[in-house]
Amino acid sequence: MAVEGGYADFFGPQVPSTGDEGQTPTFALASAAYRDNEADEILKANSEWHKSSVGKPRIALFRPNLGEAFSRAVIDRMLGSGRAPLIQSFGTQPQVVVEHSLAAHRIRRERDNRLSAVMVLCGVLFLPGLLVWLLVFQIRTTIAGREDKRAGALATTLLVAMGLLAVVFLLRMPFDGFWGWYARACVVAPVIGWFWAKRICERTAHDLRERWSSLLSGGSVGAKVPEAVPSSPGETAAEELRQSLARLSAEQQSNSVFYAGPKGILGMGTRWGSWQLAEELVPIDPDREINPFRSWDVIKAVHDRLRMLERGPLHTGGFPKPTVRHWIVTPIGENAGAVSRPDGTDVEAYRIKPHAIQEICNNQQFGAGDRHYLGVQWTLWDGQLVITMLITVTVLHETLRIEVTGHALGPVHSLFTSKPAAKEKSVQKSVRFWETRTVKLPLVDTDEVVRLAARAPLTWYPPLLYWLGGKLSLPEPFGLRHAWADKPWRHRFMADDALRAATPVLRAVHSAAIKVLKENGVDTEKFGARSAGLSGAIQDAAPKKADVYDA
Structure with missing residues (x-):
């Protein structure tokens, strides 16, 4: 992981061990x-x-499956040269996801190398027969993709008819001599190649499914990425990959985030609640002026108070230790397709330096520019729930305003937590036709073997493969976690945790701020009354779309 002031050394795949937060997502x-x-x-x-x-394929035989499309899209987006900035994935370790994508891609590449050899020996050398068989499967795939229930039966009938025609062609060959035997080989060789390719595909499919199941069972299967470990100074590709992974970890530790209007802060989720305390700064002694202080003085006191949230008067559980950090928030458009991270002398390893944070906190409170927020964050439910409470302090004329907002990022979509299921279907019994029975299907069927074999030679040139079969386009601005996060409010206990965190955070913020005001000669009577009112009102906190204004 990245450390303050630079990149961490990275010499191999990082696998989260048991107990690491963010394991599940x-x-x-x-x-x-x-x-x-x-x-x-x-x-x-x-x-x-x-x-x-997902782009619509021009030729159905070249379409990718989910694993192929996902791993290729993640690798290109998160490690590609000149890539756009990424959004932090709170509650997740994006480097691990990328490494597994690289590992899955390497496994498929090894399979495709073998399939390419099969295609050359049993296909390209007997090209006329290969083209005829591929045309049949292309037509069959197109027919089977229709919604008509009879389409499947028609597609199967087409394949059987082609098989019978091939047998007739072998028995009553219209050619003699060399071309006769070559024509027979054009019919038979692709079929032999199919059986050979099927064994290769099944072996790889079992390996991929075992890794899929192991990850969701908590087996912590490691991602083998030997190409990311340079063994000599001359291996520039491995060194570039290692540096790309290190940059990914460094960007994950950035303290710069982006506010996208109704979408909320990207990576933290939408804003579900907001509470403001705004009162006039009046000296407690009319004959004396208020001691001069700045927003940073209040924020610093709030920061120290929030770090003590896990401590309470009773030994009965409570808050786990939170992460308290200073954030610089940049506003972007709701439909912005990309973000731009701050740069310059005030930024090092994607992190804005402390003196620049303090300057923004004190000066940029009105008009254009970035804003400062103090955040207290909990990663709960093994990373499935990320609760973030943000605090900002502004002083305009004689009014001090303390705003506390709540953000919640829910679990990853249930699609990603589904384990591999056996391929099977229900068919009618031959005698008791009113009953059904379950029939197991092969892990890799005929169509899948043909699809993989047809794609294999083109995997060396991805642009052509994308053009023929389509690809997965990721939502921008892209971050692994928020792109597929579900709402936490459908889960009763997750919703309770998010709502319960608001009250103690608000009270801690107000008590720390009021203490600073007292120390600097401010009459805190109105602040205390307003704080008490908010403290009572927040006990009935309910989630809403706080960034969608009815105006």
Whole structure:
């Protein structure tokens, strides 16, 4: 992981051990790289604000499945040269997800290398027969994709008819000599290649499914990425990959976030509640002026008070230790397609330096520019729930305003937590036709073997493969966690945790701020009365879309 002031050294895959926060969503997202579902399945995980899309294939045989599309899209987006900035994935370890995507891609690449050899020996050398068989499967795939119930039976009938025609062609060959034997080989060789390719595909499919199941079972299967570990100074590709992974970890530790209007703070979730305390600064002694103080003095006191939230008068559980950090928030448009991180002398390793944070806190309170927020954050439910309470202090003329807002990021979509299921279907019994029985299907069927074999030679040139089969387009601005996060309010206990955190945080903020005001000669009677009113009102906290104004 990145450390303050630079990148951490990285010499191998990072696997979260048991007890690490963020284990569940990290492994759930990583499992998508090993899945064999249809790529369109990921569209079910689209949220109100963040939507991914899958391009329609020009040729159905070249379409990717979910694991192929997901791993390729994640690698290109998070490690590609000149990539756009990423959104932090709170409650998740994005580097682990990327490493599993690399590992899954390497496993498939090894399979595709073998399939490419099969295609050359049993396909390219007998090209006429290969093209005829591929055309048949393309037509069959197109027919089977229709909604008509009879389409499946028609597609199967087409394949059987083609098989019978091939047998007739072998028995009554219209050619003699060399071309006769070559024509027979054109019919038979692709079929032999299919049996060979099927064994290769089944072996890889079992490996991928075992990794998928192990990740969701808590097995902590490691992601083997040997290409990320340079063994000599001349291995520039491995060194570039290592640096890309290190930059990814450093950006995850950035203290710069983005406010996208109704979408809330990207990565932290939408704002569900807001409470303001705004009163006039009046000296307690009319004959004396208030001691000069700045917003940073109040924020510093609040910061120290929030770090003590896990301590209470009773030994009965309570808050776990929170993460208290200073954030610089940059406003962007609701439909912005990209973000731009701050740069310059005040930024080091994606982190804004403390003196710049203090200056923004004291000076940028009105008009254009970034804003300062103090955040207290809990990562709960093994990373499935991220609760963030943000505090900002502003002083305009003689009014001091303390605002506390609540943000909640829910669990990853249930699509990512589903384990691999056996492939089977229900059919009618031959005698008792009114009853059904379950029939197990092969893990890799005929169509899947043909699809993988057809794609294999083109995996060396992804742009052509994308053009023919389509690809997964990720929602921008992209962050692994918030792109597929569900709302926490559907889960009773998660909702309770988010709502319960608001009251003690608000009271701690107010008590720390009022103490600073007293120390500097401010009459805190109105502040105390207003704080008491808010303290009573927040006990009935209810989530709402606080950023969607009725105006």
